[in-house]
Amino acid sequence: SQTIHQWPATLVQPVGSPLSLECTVEGTSNPNLYWYRQAAGRGLQLLFYSVGIGQISSEVPQNLSASRPQDRQFILSSKKLLLSDSGFYLCAWEPDRANTGELFFGEGSRLTVL
Amino acid sequence: QKEVEQDPGPLSVPEGAIVSLNCTYSNSAFQYFMWYRQYSRKGPELLMYTYSSGNKEDGRFTAQVDKSSKYISLFIRDSQPSDSATYLCAMSDGNYQLIWGAGTKLIIKP
Numbered sequence: 001s002q003t004i005h006q007w008p009a010t011l012v013q014p015v016g017s018p019l020s021l022e023c024t025v026e027g028t029s030n031p032n033l034y035w036y037r038q039a040a041g042r043g044l045q046l047l048f049y050s051v052g053i054g055q056i057s058s059e060v061p062q063n064l065s066a067s068r069p070q071d072r073q074f075i076l077s078s079k080k081l082l083l084s085d086s087g088f089y090l091c092a093w094e095p096d097r098a099n100t101g102e103l104f105f106g107e108g109s110r111l112t113v114l
Numbered sequence: 115q116k117e118v119e120q121d122p123g124p125l126s127v128p129e130g131a132i133v134s135l136n137c138t139y140s141n142s143a144f145q146y147f148m149w150y151r152q153y154s155r156k157g158p159e160l161l162m163y164t165y166s167s168g169n170k171e172d173g174r175f176t177a178q179v180d181k182s183s184k185y186i187s188l189f190i191r192d193s194q195p196s197d198s199a200t201y202l203c204a205m206s207d208g209n210y211q212l213i214w215g216a217g218t219k220l221i222i223k224p
Contacts (some may be wrong), residue, residue: 006157034210040166042216043120043202043214043215043216043217044158044202044204044212044214045161046212050209051210057141090157090158092157097163100145100146100163100165100206100208101148101163101204101205101206101212102148102160102163103158103160103212104158104159104160105157105159106160107156107157108155108156108157110155113213
């Protein structure tokens with residue numbers, strides 16, 4: 001069966017510090033991978049998606065970046081965090097080329113920027 | 115006007131009641147309709163998935179899509195306290211970009 005792991009679960013970072021959130025998927029090959037951010041009481045905002053190694057599409061201009069160094073690994077990064085980067089970050093995967101919206105989410109990473 | 119509208123609630127009902135959750139949308143190109151359930155401080159989990167119009171039933175859950183009215187619903191029968199969560203609707207026209215509702219917080223009172 002397929003599983004998705006996301007870490008760290010919680011982190012508190014000062015403004016201007018770097019960020020690295022990691023996500024790995026097991027039990028599937030060439031998944032579509034997504035990074036979302038969820039603000040309190042709001043829907044999910046798509047940040048990045050990837051259909052393959054090194055292929056990243058960005059949805060929202062910001063100081064965040066994403067990388068996919070391996071087939072089942074997706075990393076969200078920032079060189080300098082802003083207060084507005086606080087939120088709940090979710091990694092998700094979808095079967096290869098599905099594009100049907102059947103996403104499987106990780107447990108999320110709660111980021112607080114102070 | 116948002117592409118997807120969803121009442122944020124909270125919706126509070128007694129245990130055993132039938133629950134109706136709804137979303138309306140404006141884009142007639144949407145073909146895929148999903149309901150996700152999200153417990154507090156957890157990632158969403160896919161609950162129901164429907165392609166195009168019609169009904170789909172899975173245990174106590176029924177999803178309905180009315181494309182003519184641009185309206186989707188999720189019904190929960192015999193609601194349980196464990197159903198207390200936020201329910202998110204999402205829809206897609208077949209590309210990578212899902213459009214999400216803001217979520218309805220549901221509280222089932224024992």
